[in-house]
Amino acid sequence: MTRTLDLEMKRALMERVRFYRELGIYDFYRREVPPELAATLSAALAAATHSVAAEADSSETYSSADQDLMTPRKKVVSAADLAAAPRIAYAEQGTSDAAQALRIIREDIGDCKRCRLSEGRTNIVFGVGNPKTDLMFIGEAPGADEDAKGEPFVGRAGQLLNNMIKAMGISREEIYIANIIKCRPPGNRPPESDECQTCSPFLMRQIASIKPKVIVALGATAAKTLLAMNSSMMEMRGRWYDFYPTGVQSDDPNWTGARLAVTYHPAYLLRDPRQKAEAWKDLQMVMTELGLTPPPKKAE
Numbered sequence: 001m002t003r004t005l006d007l008e009m010k011r012a013l014m015e016r017v018r019f020y021r022e023l024g025i026y027d028f029y030r031r032e033v034p035p036e037l038a039a040t041l042s043a044a045l046a047a048a049t050h051s052v053a054a055e056a057d058s059s060e061t062y063s064s065a066d067q068d069l070m071t072p073r074k075k076v077v078s079a080a081d082l083a084a085a086p087r088i089a090y091a092e093q094g095t096s097d098a099a100q101a102l103r104i105i106r107e108d109i110g111d112c113k114r115c116r117l118s119e120g121r122t123n124i125v126f127g128v129g130n131p132k133t134d135l136m137f138i139g140e141a142p143g144a145d146e147d148a149k150g151e152p153f154v155g156r157a158g159q160l161l162n163n164m165i166k167a168m169g170i171s172r173e174e175i176y177i178a179n180i181i182k183c184r185p186p187g188n189r190p191p192e193s194d195e196c197q198t199c200s201p202f203l204m205r206q207i208a209s210i211k212p213k214v215i216v217a218l219g220a221t222a223a224k225t226l227l228a229m230n231s232s233m234m235e236m237r238g239r240w241y242d243f244y245p246t247g248v249q250s251d252d253p254n255w256t257g258a259r260l261a262v263t264y265h266p267a268y269l270l271r272d273p274r275q276k277a278e279a280w281k282d283l284q285m286v287m288t289e290l291g292l293t294p295p296p297k298k299a300e
Contacts, residue, residue: 090104090105090108090205090248091104091108092104092105092205092209093208093249093250093251094251095209096251098131098132098209098210098211099131099132101131101209102126102127102131102206102209102210105202105205105206105209106126108202109124109126109182109202111124112124112182112183114198114199115183115194115195115198115199116195117181117183117184117185117191117195117199118183120183120184120186121147121183121184122147122148122150122184123147123148123149123150124150124182124183125142125146125147125150125151125152125179125182125183125184126150126178126182127152127176127177127178127179127206128151128152128176128177128178129172129173129174129175129176129177130173130174130175130176131176131209131210132210133174133175133176133210133212134212134213134214134290135170135174135175135176135212135213135214135215135216135286135290136175136176136177136178136207136210136212136214136215136216136258137153137161137165137175137176137177137178137215137216137218138177138178138179138180138203138215138216138217138218138222138226139152139153139177139178139179139180139218139219139222139265140179140180140181140190140191140218140219140221140222140265141179141180141181141183141184141185141188141190141191141221142179142181142182142183142184143155143157143184143188143267144184144188145158146158146184147183147184152177152178152179153177153266156267156270157265157266157267157270158266160266160269160270161177161218161266164266164279164280164283166295167280167283167294167295168283168286168287168292168294169287169292169293169294169295170292176206176210176212178203178206179203179222180196180199180200180203180221180222180225180226181195181196181199181200182199182202183199190221191221196221196225200225201247201248203245204245204246204247204248205245205248207245207248207258208245208248208249208250211250211252211255211258212258213258213259213289213290214258214259214260214261214286214289214290215243215258215259215260215261216260216261216262216263216282216283216286217260217261217262217263218263218264218265218266219233219264219265219267219268220232220233220236220265222265223236223262226243226260227241227243227260227262228246233262233264236262237261237262237263237278237282238281238282238285239261240259240260240261240285240289241259241260241261241262242257242259242260243257243258243259243260244256244257244258245257259289261282261285261286261289262282263278263279263282263283264278264279264282
């Protein structure tokens with residue numbers, strides 16, 4: 001039976017939608033609720049939204065700006081936009097040492113059973129590299145090789161990524177590499193939205209602990225999840241985005257977020273080597289930002 005919302009609930013939901021829009025979240029999904037939980041959840045929702053409704057505009061009509069909230073659009077949220085957003089203080093935030101902070105986050109993950117991906121994994125693939133780096137690479141999800149070893153980007157795509165990093169004049173050990181999710185999806189399928197939502201908070205904590213100057217999102221899934229936008233690679237590449245990890249606060253007031261660039265995933269480049277030149281353009285943009293110089297070519 002369709003439920004009719006009263007005016008107070010409509011206002012509360014509108015304010016809730018506005019809050020998520022400001023965080024850059026535009027897509028919402030409805031999940032069926034077991035009948036035995038429906039009454040309990042309904043009461044909890046009413047209680048949780050009452051305080052929001054009380055602060056809503058007393059007008060019984062909604063402006064065009066309110067109605068516009070219901071229309072999805074593309075938006076990039078800057079570090080300044082997120083500075084005032086509610087965040088959770090996690091255990092690692094009292095630790096000034098990034099390596100120790102990452103250990104705390106890994107311990108918090110534990111033998112994770114938070115989503116269905118735990119059923120088929122061999123290892124949790126947390127992340128690897130220099131916790132004091134200025135540069136992070138973030139991919140989509142572990143593959144078979146990564147799942148077996150427990151380290152990101154160790155298969156064929158990882159070998160290509162190593163070559164890309166080396167071409168920038170740095171080594172793999174100097175940067176930090178992670179993925180949006182930390183368990184291998186069955187058959188290497190793309191991670192689903194609920195899996196990304198469950199796992200990405202740990203990545204956000206990693207980013208806040210490392211405090212990089214630049215993040216490179218490898219592939220569409222990584223870019224869309226980090227930027228909370230649904231655009232094509234063509235639209236997302238070739239420009240900078242201001243990025244601050246959602247829902248996490250840094251204990252360093254001097255770190256106001258990272259600059260984020262988007263490029264192709266190495267696995268895609270293996271399938272379509274013609275795009276390697278475009279990926280190199282993206283990496284050159286990153287090199288310019290970080291003041292990196294590629295090594296001289298060896299004489300033939």
